[in-house]
Amino acid sequence: MKIATVLGTRPEIIKMAPILDEIEKRGIDSVLIHTGQHYDKEMSDNFFKDLELSTPDYNIQVESSSHGKQTGLMMKGIEEVILDEKPDIVLVQGDTNAVLAGAVVAGKLHIAVGHVEAGLRSFDLTMPEEINRKIADITTQMYFVPTEKSAINLLAEDFPRDKIIETGNTVVDACFRHLEIAEKRPIEEDSLRELDIENMDNILTLTMHRAENTDDESRLRGIIAALKELTEMNIIFPIHPRTKKTLKNLGLWDGFNGLDHIHIIKPVGYLDFLLLMSKSTLILTDSGGLQEEAVTLSVPVLTLRYNTERPETVDVGGNILVGADTDVILENARKILTDEEFANNMKNAINPYGDGTAAIKTVDAIEDFYKRGLLNIKAPEEVATSFVRKIEAIDTDITVKEFEDKNKAVVHLVYDGEAMVFPNDELNLNGKMITYDKYQ
Ligand code: UD1
Ligand code: UDP
Secondary structure (H helix, E strand, C coil): CEEEEEECCHHHHHHHHHHHHHHHHCCCEEEEEECCCCCCHHHCHHHHHHCCCCCCCEECCCCCCCHHHHHHHHHHHHHHHHHHHCCCEEEEECCCHHHHHHHHHHHHCCEEEEEECCCCCCCCCCCHHHHHHHHHHHHCCEEEECCHHHHHHHHHCCCCHHHEEECCCHHHHHHHHHHHHHHHCCCCCHHHHHHCHHHCCCEEEEECCCHHHHCCHHHHHHHHHHHHHCCCCEEEEECCHHHHHHHHHCCCHHHHCCCCCEEEECCCCHHHHHHHHHCCCEEEECCHHHHHHHHHHCCCEEECCCCCCCHHHHHCCCEEECCCCHHHHHHHHHHHHHCHHHHHHHHCCCCCCCCCCHHHHHHHHHHHHHHCCCCECCCCCCCCCCEEEEEEECCCCCEHHHHHHHHCEEEEEEEECCEEECCCCCCECCCCEEEEEEEC
16 A cells, blocks of 8 residues: 655644654555645754654645645646555645645545545635635545544535544644653754743743734734733744735834834744643634644633634633634733633643544554555446435434444434434434435
């Protein structure tokens, strides 16, 4: 079996690292394709070093441009590599342009796509990431979902349950493993050493790079106004190159001069960043990964967005959506700082993203699908059977698997009272309302 992995940005490198390690540990043939979307040393190479990953076999070097051009260049480059390498499966991660490019190209070549961190939905199509996720899922053969909620999102869009595998999120694997390493070594980043973060109180770690904030001046101004007022915190802001560019273009960069409580620094390496997050009183961010890492590290997080595709973090109480509203940001940040009970409730939120075994579960499932021939995509050889979609209230003890075998059916959605639940093979359907497809 040969696995090709496509990645291109900082979070993809971090979240694919545990899977790449697992693939290597098992001696599976592997090809690593970097799209080159992130190319600064601080956005790419440093993560290969910190995570001890091998250099990619290919770098397509698309660098920065418009969505269409960047994605088109990725498609061309990925297609050439895939045609040459003939992998059995192409893995993509998350919601960047690499996910869209890799999934569409592989799908059209009839090569199985494995989407790591599938099923997330913000239900906001103004986000480029939401478009990428949804399109990628059309050609995907294996959906590695972090939570039951993401599995249900896919079922609701009609994707089949037998291709959905709940693994947890590899961010937890990476976090657990690397925080331990980070805690045992001296801080590498000069800026963080100079700030002496180990002896600093009231740290607020800030990251911001989302298009909906950086491309919207009034939102940016709303966030900056809150930062300026939060003088009781030490704000450490490893700035994404996109945000730095925008602040300079809008003439907002100089507005930070003379503000002793705000420390704008270059993006930092993963190990130092984990340490910084773990020492923080509060994380303020519009990043997807940071929302997950915050609940994993038990640090309260305020998200600078009006929606999130990580609603689990809000449901468990670890994350509050504050948008770009100055007053809402200030009120919540100050409450975390001064109201111990409020802060503790956020810290004690139970991590919904698994126990750090997502990579093992992902590679186990790939090996299983490969052995069962499920990665071979062939045009249909039999005349299609028709089906009818039915709804039924079940009032006997019967598992999903037993129901499907008995009725020549595929269970679709299952409602337990008002809540939807994921139909695992062993789920007892007694007392539940189900929809299912019955084949003729
Ligand atoms: C991309 C992803 C986003 C993800 C983020 C992670 C898409 C559509 N967006 O956004 O989902 O959350 O990565 O960080 O795939 N730049 C540099 N050096 C670099 C990379 C970027 O200077 O190494 C600057 C360029 O000015 C570029 C801008 O950042 O125009 C934006 O980069 P781009 O890769 O287009 O999107 P991100 O905002 O990084
Ligand atoms: N990160 C890092 N150094 C930084 C900022 C972020 O190592 O200076 C890591 C962070 O731990 C997380 C990932 O980068 O794992 C998140 O990337 P980003 O916010 O760019 O992307 P998103 O998750 O929003 O797609």
